[in-house]
Amino acid sequence: MEKKFADRDLACLTQLDEFLTSLEGEKGALIPVLQKAQDLFGYLPMEVLVYISRKIGVPISRVYGVVTFYSQFHLVPRGRNVIRSCQGTACHVRGASAVMREVRKCLELEGGAATTDNLRFTLESVACIGCCGLAPVMTVNGDTYGRLVPEKVGDILEQYR
Amino acid sequence: MEKLARAHVLVCGGTGCSSSGSKIIIPALREKLQAKGMEDEVRVVETGCHGLCEMGPLVIVYPEGVFYVRVKPEDVDEIVETHLVKGRTITRLLYREATTLETVPGYDKIAFYKKQKRYALANCGHINPESLEEYIGADGYEGLAKALDMTPEAVIEEIKASGLRGRGGGGFPTGLKWQFTRAASGDKKYVICNADEGDPGAFMDRSVLEGDPHRIIEGMAVCGYAIGSDEGYIYCRAEYPLAIKRLRNAIAQAREAGLLGEGILSGKFNFDLHIKEGAGAFVCGEETALMASIEGRRGMPRPRPPFPANSGLWGKPTNINNVETFANVPSIMRDGAGYFASQGTETSKGTKVFALTGKINNTGLAEVPMGITMREIIYEIGGGISDGRNFKAVQIGGPSGGCLPESLLDLPIDYESLTRAGAMMGSGGLVVMDETTCMVDVARYFLNFTQDESCGKCTPCREGTKRMLEILNRICEGMGKEEDIPLLENLAKSIKGASLCALGQTAPNPVLSTLSFFRDEYEAHIREHRCPAGACAALIGYTITDKCRGCGLCKKACPAGAISGETKNVHVIDKKTCVRCGECQAKCPFNAIDKS
Numbered sequence: 097m098e099k100k101f102a103d104r105d106l107a108c109l110t111q112l113d114e115f116l117t118s119l120e121g122e123k124g125a126l127i128p129v130l131q132k133a134q135d136l137f138g139y140l141p142m143e144v145l146v147y148i149s150r151k152i153g154v155p156i157s158r159v160y161g162v163v164t165f166y167s168q169f170h171l172v173p174r175g176r177n178v179i180r181s182c183q184g185t186a187c188h189v190r191g192a193s194a195v196m197r198e199v200r201k202c203l204e205l206e207g208g209a210a211t212t213d214n215l216r217f218t219l220e221s222v223a224c225i226g227c228c229g230l231a232p233v234m235t236v237n238g239d240t241y242g243r244l245v246p247e248k249v250g251d252i253l254e255q256y257r
Numbered sequence: 258m259e260k261l262a263r264a265h266v267l268v269c270g271g272t273g274c275s276s277s278g279s280k281i282i283i284p285a286l287r288e289k290l291q292a293k294g295m296e297d298e299v300r301v302v303e304t305g306c307h308g309l310c311e312m313g314p315l316v317i318v319y320p321e322g323v324f325y326v327r328v329k330p331e332d333v334d335e336i337v338e339t340h341l342v343k344g345r346t347i348t349r350l351l352y353r354e355a356t357t358l359e360t361v362p363g364y365d366k367i368a369f370y371k372k373q374k375r376y377a378l379a380n381c382g383h384i385n386p387e388s389l390e391e392y393i394g395a396d397g398y399e400g401l402a403k404a405l406d407m408t409p410e411a412v413i414e415e416i417k418a419s420g421l422r423g424r425g426g427g428g429f430p431t432g433l434k435w436q437f438t439r440a441a442s443g444d445k446k447y448v449i450c451n452a453d454e455g456d457p458g459a460f461m462d463r464s465v466l467e468g469d470p471h472r473i474i475e476g477m478a479v480c481g482y483a484i485g486s487d488e489g490y491i492y493c494r495a496e497y498p499l500a501i502k503r504l505r506n507a508i509a510q511a512r513e514a515g516l517l518g519e520g521i522l523s524g525k526f527n528f529d530l531h532i533k534e535g536a537g538a539f540v541c542g543e544e545t546a547l548m549a550s551i552e553g554r555r556g557m558p559r560p561r562p563p564f565p566a567n568s569g570l571w572g573k574p575t576n577i578n579n580v581e582t583f584a585n586v587p588s589i590m591r592d593g594a595g596y597f598a599s600q601g602t603e604t605s606k607g608t609k610v611f612a613l614t615g616k617i618n619n620t621g622l623a624e625v626p627m628g629i630t631m632r633e634i635i636y637e638i639g640g641g642i643s644d645g646r647n648f649k650a651v652q653i654g655g656p657s658g659g660c661l662p663e664s665l666l667d668l669p670i671d672y673e674s675l676t677r678a679g680a681m682m683g684s685g686g687l688v689v690m691d692e693t694t695c696m697v698d699v700a701r702y703f704l705n706f707t708q709d710e711s712c713g714k715c716t717p718c719r720e721g722t723k724r725m726l727e728i729l730n731r732i733c734e735g736m737g738k739e740e741d742i743p744l745l746e747n748l749a750k751s752i753k754g755a756s757l758c759a760l761g762q763t764a765p766n767p768v769l770s771t772l773s774f775f776r777d778e779y780e781a782h783i784r785e786h787r788c789p790a791g792a793c794a795a796l797i798g799y800t801i802t803d804k805c806r807g808c809g810l811c812k813k814a815c816p817a818g819a820i821s822g823e824t825k826n827v828h829v830i831d832k833k834t835c836v837r838c839g840e841c842q843a844k845c846p847f848n849a850i851d852k853s
Contacts, residue, residue, distance in 0.1 A: 165538060165557075185652065185686070224496075
């Protein structure tokens with residue numbers, strides 16, 4: 097099983113093992129373990145899910161069920177910069193969809209694609225980040241940009257290229 | 258022991274203000290004060306949310322209580338030189354009332370705060386959320402100390418006497434819930450704080466967690482004592498990293514000080530807390546789904562009974578309340594039930610925090626006594642509708658709530674009257690809408706949300722919301738049919754009656770309330786293929802009038818190449834190629850493009 101992992105991944109795996117040891121005896125640890133694994137690997141590759149399943153004795157079917165249930169978990173690699181465009185009610189009535197359209201245009205994301213081909217950006221929508229006073233809002237890697245209008249989007253994204 | 262300072266500068270470090278720049282202002286202030294050798298005289302405090310998020314970043318200088326708004330990093334020098342050194346107020350940074358445009362110097366004179374009664378939010382914005390000493394200085398943990406001197410039964414009686422009801426949406430009497438959990442048989446019981454604030458447009462729980470985390474710990478400890486539990490969980494959504502950080506810090510401080518852990522306040526009561534981070538699922542705000550998620554499973558609700566009070570987390574009796582409910586507990590214990598019970602209406606006691614957002618001048622958090630009218634909140638506290646537009650509707654209660662029209666603005670807000678009007682208290686998000694908001698589009702927006710967040714376990718919710726969304730999409734695109742309205746009503750009835758949990762049971766509310774108050778908008782979409790608010794892209798068109806000077810800016814701006822015309826001649830939009838993005842109208846310097 098271990099043969100499948102590259103060196104860099106093995107280093108992540110060691111850290112994941114340490115985390116698993118620290119959780120020894122804790123009930124309901126699956127979600128925190130998956131969160132840690134995604135932190136380390138950037139996403140959740142299938143071989144990591146199999147590894148976790150064996151390590152903590154939870155059937156892979158259940159692990160997969162949990163991963164695909166929660167929107168925070170990702171089975172495919174994501175871009176280096178993650179843009180989260182808020183689609184909350186306050187943002188919606190203050191023009192979030194025009195902002196979202198502009199982001200898609202700037203990143204040349206066609207159809208429903210979320211990640212750019214060069215893996216530089218991933219665009220996701222989020223239900224509400226709780227900055228409704230600044231609507232419409234988006235975050236890039238945790239930095240928040242508020243009171244957006246489509247004209248501002250290009251300059252903001254430029255900083256992360 | 259820290260030295261006494263002659264002035265305190267409070268800078269809001271809530272999520273709203275730090276996003277609009279307080280993160281840069283705080284170090285800049287400290288640096289400037291150090292350069293002037295004033296770091297011992299003036300203390301800079303990063304506080305939690307003050308509630309007036311629209312005007313952030315907020316800076317308040319004490320002892321005068323001068324309230325500066327929209328402060329920029331370049332203003333720091335002036336605040337130090339003019340205010341802190343020379344003692345002069347900087348007029349241009351003062352708050353201006355949205356209605357009168359007059360400047361207001363002090364916190365307590367601003368209309369936004371005048372009508373408020375901050376009880377759950379009493380400390381938010383006034384203390385340093387990372388300091389246990391400041392919380393204790395504001396009478397923190399006194400409620401817990403008092404509770405521990407009483408019998409658990411007496412604590413429950415006190416909470417019952419206060420009339421506190423669940424602030425997360427259901428409105429179930431809190432004392433009664435505690436009593437059920439206490440009465441349940443079992444040696445191990447749990448306390449859970451629901452901090453999975455998922456309603457778009459509600460952020461009061463986040464503000465309490467970020468601005469006053471010890472209050473939640475205290476409230477949960479009181480509950481633990483009352484129901485006979487020694488272990489609690491705070492389930493916080495992962496989208497709130499700052500709240501999680503401050504909670505972790507507060508829990509560590511409380512353990513250190515003997516306020517959590519074994520033998521609290523040198524007595525016999527043991528209680529400890531864990532934090533669980535959510536993983537992104539709206540349905541986890543439902544209590545049985547939340548517990549499934551803590552147990553490491555998919556967050557799917559299960560039928561009740563058994564209620565969590567008898568069989569909750571890992572099958573043990575569990576009491577679950579939301580953040581704002583727990584936030585009220587310490588003060589009720591400290592002051593006794595009397596004050597809380599004296600506020601509000603007959604059936605809805607106390608104060609409630611509302612999140613004001615949308616097309617309103619003062620976006621932010623307002624805590625007011627129950628029974629206040631919507632008009633007072635929107636016009637007196639919220640400062641009215643922004644951009645001089647007209648009020649159309651207010652959406653209350655998030656995806657489970659409804660839209661209320663102008664005729665109901667004088668409705669007193671309490672649990673029962675809102676439910677009667679077809680909305681609900683929910684978590685207390687108020688989204689104000691003006692005449693440019695299309696009510697069909699709003700209904701579609703919420704259905705899109707609930708359809709997306711439906712966990713898929715029960716058919717009425719999973720399939721029903723999808724079908725309703727398809728119909729609403731059709732109507733917004735101008736392809737609605739006459740029979741669509743009765744079909745929507747029929748589906749709504751089935752979904753409400755047959756869904757497993759509150760997510761499904763309330764999902765049709767936004768559609769039903771817009772259908773009852775704004776039916777004419779649905780009819781205009783269906784019969785005349787017209788969107789009266791001019792919001793549904795498929796039903797609007799742009800035309801260039803003879804005000805056009807032929808400058809060509811619109812032609813350049815059009816992403817679809819739909820505009821043609823010679824320089825200095827009136828241009829024309831080709832309706833077939835036009836994608837109705839509105840770029841041309843935004844760019845036109847002569848107001849020559851009409852939307853219809």
